[in-house]
Amino acid sequence: MFAGSYCGPAPDLAEIASRWNFDPVLLAVLAAAITVALRTGNRLAAAGVALLFVAFVSPLCAASVALFSARSVHHLLLIAAALAVSLVKGDRLPGCRTDLPWSVGLATIAMTAVFWGWHVPALYDAALANMAVYWLMQITIFASSFAFWLAIRRANIVTAVGGLIVGMVQMGLLGAILTFANRPLYAVHAIAAPSWGLSPTADQQIAGLIMWVGGMVPFALGGAMIAMHAWQRQAETDASPVSGKNLA
Template sequence: MHDPYAWPLDFEALVFAPALAVGYALLVRHYGASRWRVTCFVAGLALILAVFVTPLHPIALHYLLSIHLLQNVVLAEWAPALCVVGLPAAIRGPRLLTHPVVALPLWVGTYFVWHVPVVYDAALRHQGSLLHLEHLSYFVTGCLFWWPALRDEPHRLTFGARAMYLFAAFVVASPLGLMLALIPRAIYDYYVQAPRLWGLSPLTDQQIGGGAMALEQAAVLFAVGTWFFLRFLSSEGRADTFRSLGSPPPVQSSRKMSDGR
């Protein structure tokens, strides 16, 4: 029986997060970065540590699917977004992999493939290899996914395009959480056989995790997408004003996203 309230030191805490921190420090030393960017990146690292150094990690590994889904959301969505924003403005992403028509399918495909029951169970039964690969793939594809929305280079998307991109992401990603919440049986054998914690049955655990995932994606993707949509409407309003005055409208851009170092 594993202690659900242990504070572990696993690969993600001993290797992954420190490697990110060292790599970021080298980038900042070479390119420089504004304080707000550093704060964002550090917040992303803090989120990773929060779900891998605290008791959330043993609970996710040995007891509750819902907590493991929380880890996945942190690695695939929250931490990548903060880390991408936190990178120095001079950093350019790989042109092909950060193109919206490539980045979005890679991110969604990674999410869905790892949640196929046989694959999900295999990763949890091979925690020293497959599970680490799963976590790394979530973070990498998460960074690629957020890049077109939160960075200006190499694809300078308009605010309207960024809003559409994030709304499309919600449409294609949300069925996974909804399926887990609505399917009438527990589909992951690993958690069906796991010891019970807090009186949650495997099905209730799965429903909580799936419902929370769907709500989280709606909140995050819609919130950021709506912010870009409002920026788009604001820029269009300014353009109409310039046209009414007989002046050429300014070219819509998102330079403010990369102001500062």
């Protein structure tokens, strides 16, 4: 029932522009999500849904079956979408609390274990050969990233910065391993990449560089988020009546 790739067979370069994914269930879920986000004024949540649209509906979905480099972009979009949704205030995100007691340490370990686990060749190839395993991959990557960003959001600045550094390092390390691997690790991409004019090894090296360099972007955005919140808290403290009395 679930055999085969969710995004369809690996396309060649000539057909990729026509390979949009119009799965009615997926479109209904995304439409419902963005409707709720817009009606409640959650522009960040709407941006997160838009990133998921690019990941799962646009031709990137099909390209990620052929190229490991496209899959790396796909995974980064999931992490960025989780970041966008995690920034929404809890009272504006129906059915979700953002004050849960996530530990930065545990959340970082969980995110790292999930992300690295799905890059074990046997598990990765299974995800691209079975739709149930594929969606397990997508959901666990998104959920563990969401838990990580929630933990970062509620932590003190020192702990949050530490978590961001560890997150960036683990992403860069995995990217470096993939970049310098001397042979293709994933069977499906080894077969499909040549139809795009890339050797399997070159495709894997590009994927590693995307993860290594591009993977820093969401963590840099997380750092900017921490700085912005710290400035806001300092401004609120400086403007409070108690602070004013202390300065008088």
